[in-house]
Structure formats: C-alpha cells, structure tokens
Amino acid sequence: xxxxxxxxxxxxxxxxxxxxxxxxxxxxxxxxxxxxxxxxxxxxxxxxxxxxxxxxxxxxxxxxxxxxxxxxxxxxxxxxxxxxxxxxxxxxxxxxxxxxxxxxxxxxxxxxxxxxxxxxxxxxxxxxxxxxxxxxxxxxxxxxxxxxxxxxxxxxxxxxxxxxxxxxxxxxxxxxx
Amino acid sequence: xxxxxxxxxxxxxxxxxxxxxxxxxxxxxxxxxxxxxxxxxxxxxxxxxxxxxxxxxxxxxxxxxxxxxxxxxxxxxxxxxxxxxxxxxxxxxxxxxxxxxxxxxxxxxxxxxxxxxxxxxxxxxxxxxxxxxxxxxxxxxxxxxxxxxxxxxxxxxxxxxxxxxxxxxxxxxxxxxxxxxxxxxxxxxxxxxxxxxxxxxxxxxxxxxxxxxxxxxxxxxxxxxxxxxxxxxxxxxxxxxxxxxxxxxxxxxxxxxxxxxxxxxxxxxxxxxxxxxxxxxxxxxxxxxxxxxxxxxxxxxxxxxxxxxxxxxxxxxxxxxxxxxxxxxxxxxxxxxxxxxxxxxxxxxxxxxxxxxxxxxxxxxxxxxxxxxxxxxxxxxxxxxxxxxxxxxxxxxxxxxxxxxxxxxxxxxxxxxxxxxxxxxxxxxxxxxxxxxxxxxxx
Numbered sequence: 083x084x085x086x087x088x089x090x091x092x093x094x095x096x097x098x099x100x101x102x103x104x105x106x107x108x109x110x111x112x113x114x115x116x117x118x119x120x121x122x123x124x125x126x127x128x129x130x131x132x133x134x135x136x137x138x139x140x141x142x143x144x145x146x147x148x149x150x151x152x153x154x155x156x157x158x159x160x161x162x163x164x165x166x167x168x169x170x171x172x173x174x175x176x177x178x179x180x181x182x183x184x185x186x187x188x189x190x191x192x193x194x195x196x197x198x199x200x201x202x203x204x205x206x207x208x209x210x211x212x213x214x215x216x217x218x219x220x221x222x223x224x225x226x227x228x229x230x231x232x233x234x235x236x237x238x239x240x241x242x243x244x245x246x247x248x249x250x251x252x253x254x255x256x257x258x259x
Numbered sequence: 260x261x262x263x264x265x266x267x268x269x270x271x272x273x274x275x276x277x278x279x280x281x282x283x284x285x286x287x288x289x290x291x292x293x294x295x296x297x298x299x300x301x302x303x304x305x306x307x308x309x310x311x312x313x314x315x316x317x318x319x320x321x322x323x324x325x326x327x328x329x330x331x332x333x334x335x336x337x338x339x340x341x342x343x344x345x346x347x348x349x350x351x352x353x354x355x356x357x358x359x360x361x362x363x364x365x366x367x368x369x370x371x372x373x374x375x376x377x378x379x380x381x382x383x384x385x386x387x388x389x390x391x392x393x394x395x396x397x398x399x400x401x402x403x404x405x406x407x408x409x410x411x412x413x414x415x416x417x418x419x420x421x422x423x424x425x426x427x428x429x430x431x432x433x434x435x436x437x438x439x440x441x442x443x444x445x446x447x448x449x450x451x452x453x454x455x456x457x458x459x460x461x462x463x464x465x466x467x468x469x470x471x472x473x474x475x476x477x478x479x480x481x482x483x484x485x486x487x488x489x490x491x492x493x494x495x496x497x498x499x500x501x502x503x504x505x506x507x508x509x510x511x512x513x514x515x516x517x518x519x520x521x522x523x524x525x526x527x528x529x530x531x532x533x534x535x536x537x538x539x540x541x542x543x544x545x546x547x548x549x550x551x552x553x554x555x556x557x558x559x560x561x562x563x564x565x566x567x568x569x570x571x572x573x574x575x576x577x578x579x580x581x582x583x584x585x586x587x588x589x590x591x592x593x594x595x596x597x598x599x600x601x602x603x604x605x606x607x608x609x610x611x612x613x614x615x616x617x618x619x620x621x622x623x624x625x626x627x628x629x630x631x632x633x634x635x636x637x638x639x640x641x642x643x644x645x646x647x648x649x650x651x652x653x654x655x656x657x658x659x660x661x662x663x664x665x666x667x668x669x670x671x672x673x674x675x676x677x678x679x680x681x682x683x684x685x686x687x688x689x690x691x692x693x694x695x696x697x698x699x700x701x702x
Contacts, residue, residue, distance in 0.1 A: 158535070184490075191663075194604035194618050194647050195472060195694070196517045197574065197581055199492065200530065200537035200558040203514055207535030226491050227514060227532065231469060236443040238644070238665035 140181070140253050143174050151209060153247040155192075158204035160212055168209060171251050172216030179222075181253045185209050187227040188250070190243035195229055202227030209249035288366060288388040288395055290334050290424045299336035300365050300423070302329065305347040306340070307370035307382070314380075317405065318372040321382060321412040325368065328416035328430040331456065332657075333682030338364050350383060356392040364389050368419055378405045384415050386422055396422045409458055410701065417700070429652040430455060433698040434659065435473040435482050435499075436673060438462065439691035443669060448693075450484060452499060455652075455697070457687035463502055472648070472694045473497075476520050479698040483507075483518040483527065494518045494529055496544075507542065509549055517560050521588070522568045528552070530560040539573055541588075552590035561605045564588065565612060565632070572596070572606040572615055572632075583617060585632065596634030605648050608632070610699075611655035614678065618647040618660075627660050629678055640680040644669075648693070653700040659686060661693040 136142055143149060149171070151164035160168065175181060187206030189198035206225035214220050235242035290300055304326050309318040329335040340346075344358040350371035359367050370384035383400040387393070399418055401411045410431055417428025438451040448470050450463040463482070464470055471492070473484035482497045494507040494515045509515045509531060518529035526543045531551075537558045540549040553559040557577035564571055565588075572585050578595065581602045586593035597603040601621025608615055612632070619626040619639060625646040630637040645663040652658070656678055663671040671693040673686035686695070 191645065193602075193620065194561070194574075194581075196530070196561040197558065197576075197604050199471075199514070199516050200532055200560050203532040203537060204535045204558070211535070224491075228469075231446070231471070233444055236667040236669075238667075238669060 137174075138178050140255075143171070143251075143253050147171055147174055149252065150248045150250040152244060153205055153249070155190075155243075155247070156201070158201065158208045160208055164209075165212060168212045168251075169216055172213045172218050175213065175218045175222065175253070178253075180255050182222045182224075182255075183213075183251050183253045184224045184226055185213075186232075186250045186252060187225065188232060188246055188248050189230045190246040191230045191233065191238065192243065193230065195231075198229035199227050200229075202229045205247070205249045209251065213251075288391065288423055299330075299334055301336045301338050301363055302366035302368060303338045303340075303343065303359055303362070303364035304368040305343065307372050307384070308348060308350050310350075310371050310373035313374040313376075314372040317374055317380060317408055318370075321372060321408060321415070322370065324409055324412035325370075325384075325416045325419070327456070328413060329419060331684070332420065333677065333684075334420075334424070335366075338362055350385070352385065352394065352398070354387055356387075356389055359387075359389040366395070366419075366423060368415075370415065374405065379403075380405050380408055380411060382411050382415060384418070386419050409454060413454075426656055427654045427700065429654045429657060429697075429700060431701045432653050433475075433479065433701070434650075434673075434686070434695050435463075435475055435698070436688070436695040437470060437473065437693045438689065439671060439693060440466070443667065450482070450497070451692075452482075453688070455686075460689055463497060463499070472517065472696075474519050474696045475698045477522055477524045477699060479701060482696075483520065483529075485516040485518070492516045494527075508544060509540075509542065517562065519563055521564050522566055528562040528564065528571060530562070539571070539590075541590075550590075552586070553593075563607045563615075565608045566610055567612065570608075572608055574604045574606060583615070583634070596630070596632070597637075598634060599637055607649055607651060609651050609655040610653060613655070616649040616651060616658050618649065627658060627676065629658075638680070640676050640678070641674070641683060646674075648695070650695050650697045652697055657682075659695045659697055661695065663693070 147170045148167045151167050185206045187202030189201045206227055210223050210225050233246045235245040307318040307322045309315040326337050330337050342362050344361055347369050350369060367387040367389050373381045381402045385398045386395045388395045401414045403411050413431035416430045420428045432455045433452055434455055435452045438449045440447045447466045449466040450470050450473055453460040469487040471485040473482045475482055480499055482499055484495055485492050486495050492514045495504045497504040514532040516530050518527055520527055528541050530537050531540050536556055537560050538551055538553045539559045539562045540551050542549040555577050557575055559573055559575045562571050562573040569588055570585050571588055574581050575584050581604050582595055583597040583603045583606045584593040584595050601619050603617050603619050605618045606615050614629045615632055616629050619628050624642050626639040627641045627646050627649045628637055628639040643662055644665040647661050649658045649660045657675055659673055659675045661671050662674045663669055670691040673688055673692045673695050675686055676683045
C-alpha cells in the first residue's frame, strides 16, 4: 500500500531525507516487504543516491523531503529534526493540495502488542498535529498505528529499533477518507 | 487406612498461599498442584480394551491421548508397558493391586472402547488408587462419534486429572491464536484455532489482512479479534462454527483494539484510540453507544474482567511507565496494583479469580508472571528475550503465552507453563504462532 510511483527518478545526489540512514536493508535482505520497498528503491544503496526530480511527485516527498520522522524510546514528542522534516512535509502538502495523507505510527519490538499499538497512535498523532499546526487541513490527514507489527529493520538491536520507532507520512492523490 | 501420599513438598507456603479449597481433598491419592510438584506421580495405563474389532484402533489412539494429556502436565509419569507384571485385558472393577504396587504405579487407569457400525464411540474408564487398594471414584463412560474421539479422550484425562488433583481439568479445550508466516518485515498473519494440544488445526482467516489478539467468548463459540481489513485496526466478532464475522459497532474514525468479553458473554471491553489518546470503553452490541470507562490523557489498554464481572484490571502509563490498575466494571477510580521495577502489561484475571497474570518487562528481559489481585506476592514464572500475552487454562492452573526469539530471523511460538513456574513447554503449532487465547472447558 505504501508503494507509490517512482517515476522520474534521476541520479541526483541531493542527499536523502534527514531520517534515512544508510541502506542496510538492501535488495533481497529478508524478502521484499510490501511496506518497505518505497523508501529504498532498487539501486539506492552504494555510493550513488537517487532522488526524484519532480518536486510535485510522491517520490520527491518520500525521498527528498523524507516521509518519516523518528522517535526516542517510549517517546511520542517530536525532536527538532522531526519538526524540520514535518515542516517541509507540510509545505509540500500545501503546494500539492490534490494529495491526502495517512500517517502511520510504529513502535519497536520492545513492548507488548497492545501498548505499542497505543504508542504508535500517539506518534502518528504527534506528527499529524504538527502538520496541522503548519497549516495542513486536518481533513486531508488520517492516522493509523501498526504498533510493532510492521518493522522496516529486523535486527533486535537499537540500530534497528531506532529506525522502527517512526511515523511515516504516506501521501496519495484523490480519495479523501 | 488411608495413606496420604503428596508428591510434593515445601516451597509453596513461601511463595503463594492458595485458597483452602484447593488444599482439601477426600481421596488419598492426591497431587497438590500449587505446591510445586517435584516428582511426577507414576501411573500405569494399559491400552484400553477394544470391546469389538472395529474399536481396536480407536482404543489405542484414545489411550495414547489420555496418557499424553496426563504426562504433558508434568505432574504425572507414565510407566512403560514393558514394565507391567500383568496386563489388563478385561475391563473389570477388580484388579491385582500387588502387581501394580510392585512396579510402583500409584495410579492405574483402565478402560474399554466400543464402536457401533454407525460410528458411535463409547469409552469407559476406571481409576484405581493402587496403594490404597481401592477405586478412586466410580467408573465413568463417555460417548460420541468417532470424529470426536480426541475430545472423548481429553474428557477421560480431565476426569483422571480432576480426581487426583482436586482441580477441574483443562484438556478438553481449544486455543485460538495467530498463525504467522514470512519474514519479520513482511509477516502474514492468520487466525487459527486448534485443540489445546495442537491437534485439529483450523484456519479462520485467509491472511489477506493483518489480524491480532483473538479472544474467546465465555461459551467458546465466538472470538473477538482486531483486523486491519479496512486499513485501520477494528474489532470484529467471529462465529467459530460458521466462520462468519461482523465488525463491532464503534466509530470508524477511531482505532479499536484489545477487546475482551465480560463474563456475561455479551458486554465487551476494549481500547479506542483517538487523537493520540487511548482509553477503555465498554459496549453491549445492540444496546447503545460505547461507554467510556477511563478519561486520562495517558494510554489505557489491555482490559480484562474479573470472573465475577465486578472489576476490570488494565494497563496504563499514567504514572509515566506502563503499570497495572484495577477499577470497578463501570469505571471510576482505579487502584494501582503493580509496584515492582520495570513495566507491566497485558493483565489477565484468572478464571478462578485468585490471581492476575501479566507481562513484565525489566532490565531488557520479558517475563510472564502472576500476582494476587491486590498486587501482592508477585512471582515471575518465565524469562526470555520476549515473552508476552498470557492466557489462562480454564482451570486457572496453567498459562499459555507468546515467546519470540531475537534477531532478524526471530519468530514467535506458543509456550505453556504452570503457575508454580514448572513444566515450561512449547505448544506444537504448524509454524510460527502468537497471541494464544484459551477457550473455556468445552461442554
């Protein structure tokens, strides 16, 4: 569902969004997860990074602006870095009013299933509230929590956990929920 | 002359004082489960007599299941048949006690099986206290179709267990759980139901949608669970017999999850998350809107009713970390009951009402534990990288839970442990499994 078109990809070294670290996931590392493909397109690893050129494309939103913000352990408050990313997301959403967004909240695997669902919802709402405070209409945003059900990194160390404690803004055109 | 041979000893008084009712018995052959059995009770179970030709195979299979049920508790040890001095070939109230005493069989279980041409199975059994040289209870028989042969065997084992321990049994029961496939970052999850011992597996959903945490109704006929069918977590009620489901009537714009039935089987409590705040609600489908039971800005989730329906135990991080609280069933002031180091979650009230089982996270480890309902006498029963989500056996003496291994190849499996912390064992499932919920004892 988080797959969006990856048209107009060019090899422009713009640097990935603030929260995307080196791609340790790599093609073929543990199956092509349905939810994991969007961020790390084929060939995204190595020395050459690629970004979308068309600033109105969802790919640009995902890769250049950065579609996700990360959280500290057990926290749902936004770091300065997260706020900066969300401010850019908000600008993009205002420039591209035909898009709506679902904000997915996630947790790492440390914690019970139920608590992590609630924590993910808190995180998604923290991101949503920030977008709204930056002028995005609340009617264009929905939130959902996956708790610890959809990790993108699968090791059981902090290196992975920090990538999994996230809120991901998934944009889609049309269809207001 | 009655000889009381408790198998056990010590320990218990220090750890958990249990209700007096559990300690009283009228038979001499007796296991006190709560005292932590050190030495399993040796029993002999000659293959049940086949009363007609057609019953031959059934007799063997049924005897095996009865023996497996008993040994699986960790409280009993089966004496190998090649040690027998005599075999029992006739289902009779008279036995040669000396021959069983000589091989130190403390209990002797005999039985007989017959099958009618139209597939009706009849199983009779007797239980003997060898050292007291007398039957323990009357002979009993169970009937049913050959399709239900496992249930009949479980009922025999339940009767034996019950006569020796003084507790009700739990073998004739089912477990609903989440069957998992695929890598950690792309898990496919399906609801499944099976007998408590892993037999008769049946899938209830097809895996198209993420499903979580099923819970049995008190009559065992329905299951509540959370599904992402709409793209958002919502609670559904599924009829296990017809495998049809209906969504719970809750506001679609909110996330609903962590459902459980009240003892009345109709009222449902669950969590509703909206605007970054998760609270506990109560709903009687068909009788009005969900009623909000907690109002704090913190996370309130994982509610579970006391068996008398008067109270609810739940998890809240209102103190800063997740802890356990008890409140009246209608909401209102909650009392914190967990005070140890670490974080507590997924509390579940024992069907006996005496204990609350929970998940505890402390110093990088997860535990399944039990405490009294006022939070006293906390005891941790397990420890691992990730143990969570306990569910009670219908007799309140055994817990099943999810244990997940660490790392990129980590997978969940179902485990059970008794409330003394003994007899930790993996429950056989077809692949990875999580979120077990035990049914009541079947009728």
